[in-house]
Amino acid sequence: MPKQPADVPYLTPVPDGPDAVAQRRADEALIVDVDGYEGPLDLLLTMARSQKVDLMTISVLELAEQYLAFVEKARRLRIELAADYLVMAAWLAFLKSRLLLPPDPQDDGPSAEEMADHLAFQLERLSAMRQVAEQLMGRDRLGISRFARGAPDKVARTRRTHYTASLIDLMRAYARLKTRDEFRPYAFDRKDIFTMEQALDRLRKMIGFAGEWTDLSVFLPQGWEADTPRRRSATAATFAASLELARQGRLEIRQAETFAPISYRQRPHEP
Amino acid sequence: MSPDFPPPPMDQQERMVEAILFAATAPVTMRDLIARMPQGCDPAEAVAALRRTYQGRGVVVERLGDGYAFRTAPDLSFLLQTETVDTRRLSRAAIETLAIIAYHQPVTRAEIEEIRGVAVSRGTLDQLIEMEWVRMGRRRMSPGRPATFVVTDGFLDHFGLESSRDLPGLSELRAAGLLDSRPPAEGLSMPLARDGGDDDIDPVDPPEDLFEDE
């Protein structure tokens, strides 16, 4: 059942006649005061104070009516209220209707009483914050009641920067400069390096002939056994290559114990 | 100084603390005192002695937050009004916001707005931060990780508080349940109209680590 404006008790009729002007002035004075409020909650707090009771025992219903009357007056006077005042009015109208109607057992939201209690709590909390803010501002404040030293001594702050660099930094810097000119695509000397690619190539070709277990050294390239660094490189590369071929299932590896010679043979074909 | 030297006698240590505190405008922490005094000194005892010496004098040693500072005795303020630096007048909104931060810290912007029932303007928080009375605290571990605000040592100094536990009326407010963070249940909370102005733009989030510390 939609409510008609006339049903709503707080909508007082606009008075006619000479009284109207005075009434209008009074209303305007109230409304113009809106600028003095820090939002709708502040306005509600001011209205609540006029009930002259403890905020916790305030009649929220009465407060809601007072607020709604205020908003209605503003509307009548064609004074635009900020959006938050109107949102608050809508919420209070809702709260008010909830407070007046018997509770709906189907509704599992907060009860009207809970909403009203929370509003009272908020008003009391805001009021308390106002009070402590005042107490705070009334303290012996620095620069007002208490003063710091007016001409503090300068604490001489000497900052010493200690730079560090190591010889390796220096060498790297120089190397960086030098390589800028003579950029060599590959500076590493690989004359004595037998690569894994080379070893793979070699081993792939040779393993076909290794039906019996054959020692790793047999697979080393010619001329690489004599010189130690070259033999080491060739051995490492060949071993790495053998692992790859074993993974591919092309050969088998055998070693009797740690550090014993390693030997290979071609993986016997499945019968 | 080598640790083998005996520390200076206590009356000398008191003189040292006196000189250091006199020379500074901001409170000096115990750590600073330890760092600046010769090794083996006991600045805590020297500070205690100094406080006794200055009891009832024209300037007194105050404990402010983590530090100590000389401040003129409040009863003599009438002589010193000419020294007053013209501090910007704080708006009512700023004062209220400051009080809410002090009593509810760490508090998010949304919580401040819930308490005041209005949007907190960007300028208000900026002003408090610029005055170095408020700073960002840890982010809240809730959806959106909102920034929180806390009061600073500068706030404690300004209002002559040893710590934020000494805020006037704190225990009464707490006992009355008025400092409980009561997240309003759905539909319980009063509406807060957000006007579309730039007031609503969240403060530019600083790189987290800068403000993460307590």
Place this chain on the structure above:
Amino acid sequence: MSPDFPPPPMDQQERMVEAILFAATAPVTMRDLIARMPQGCDPAEAVAALRRTYQGRGVVVERLGDGYAFRTAPDLSFLLQTETVDTRRLSRAAIETLAIIAYHQPVTRAEIEEIRGVAVSRGTLDQLIEMEWVRMGRRRMSPGRPATFVVTDGFLDHFGLESSRDLPGLSELRAAGLLDSRPPAEGLSMPLARDGGDDDIDPVDPPEDLFEDE
């Protein structure tokens, strides 16, 4: 205040002078004190009493020109100095310039610039000279008689070199893998070749070097 009131007792007057001198931004003259203290006070006597009180303390009341002010006791001035030592790595520009001087000395600024391929800022050379790692050498007997730079004994000392001839040569740099500027292959870890890494990005380039490097 009416002149009929008796003046405050002298110990109160002393407190007043104490607070006024403490809070003042400049020495306070006797005239200022007379103007600011309640009528009937005797600031001259109060100042004298205050000076006696502070005799031998960490701060003392001094007469400075026409006025009076608190000053730190001269023997405690050492407390008002703090020295902080920052350890910083040399900027890339500085270390390269230093390397060129070390390897090519005596070398002119124009030559350094030619090798580096960029202008050498005055600040970089000044810094090396101030660190006493580089000094001016003989002037070059060429048009314009440009100054040359050489490394100092302090440099040799710091880098543990007996003479600048002990600097590793190019072939040794190459053997150490330092001349291989090939970027290391993906996933191939070469302990020695990692050097390029953080060395190249100097986190703390002093401002003068910011625009100098390529």
